[in-house]
Amino acid sequence: xxxxxxxxxxxxxxxxxxxxxxxxxxxxxxxxxxxxxxxxxxxxxxxxxxxxxxxxxxxxxxxxxxxxxxxxxxxxxxxxxxxxxxxxxxxxxxxxxxxxxxxxxxxxxxxxxxxxxxxxxxxxxxxxxxxxxxxxxxxxxxxxxxxxxxxxxxxxxxxxxxxxxxxxxxxxxxxxxxxxxxxxxxxxxxxxxxxxxxxxx
Numbered sequence: 001x002x003x004x005x006x007x008x009x010x011x012x013x014x015x016x017x018x019x020x021x022x023x024x025x026x027x028x029x030x031x032x033x034x035x036x037x038x039x040x041x042x043x044x045x046x047x048x049x050x051x052x053x054x055x056x057x058x059x060x061x062x063x064x065x066x067x068x069x070x071x072x073x074x075x076x077x078x079x080x081x082x083x084x085x086x087x088x089x090x091x092x093x094x095x096x097x098x099x100x101x102x103x104x105x106x107x108x109x110x111x112x113x114x115x116x117x118x119x120x121x122x123x124x125x126x127x128x129x130x131x132x133x134x135x136x137x138x139x140x141x142x143x144x145x146x147x148x149x150x151x152x153x154x155x156x157x158x159x160x161x162x163x164x165x166x167x168x169x170x171x172x173x174x175x176x177x178x179x180x181x182x183x184x185x186x187x188x189x190x191x192x193x194x195x196x197x198x199x200x201x
Contacts, residue, residue, distance in 0.1 A: 008073070042066060042069075042183070046111075080095050110185065112157055114180070139163050140161070148184075174190075
């Protein structure tokens, strides 16, 4: 039987890290867990915080969210009460909490990337194709175009919201994600939040 997918949330304490920190975060996690690079069933969300000047993210007391099979808990627990170093800044992790995935009719991802999808038209086409392959009938809506750095290369993607999801489609999209680079914060979905209350990035 396939292990259910869950979210593992570690409390985070720290100062400011680069706004574009997906690759830095994954590299720091791999230094703590050398086998993480081969675990393609684990997704790593970007840290949440407040943008200070468009270049740095002030963490305060936030969360590190990992999306993973429930049977990977023993592999990930050594991260508890550890310190990661991102661009010379220490980020301290606390004891994690386990959360089940929640059904929601609208899901949003901060960044989704597809190979060779560099403009909105190509990205929309790729999105529809991959949603169809997942048997997902939700309606996609593109958000902000983003450029992130990955190992010295620039990668183009878009924020994405998918609305009108059935409970089954919602859980499937959260479980499988969309596009590539899930280790680097891409293609990972959460229930859509009210944009008027958002102050993080």
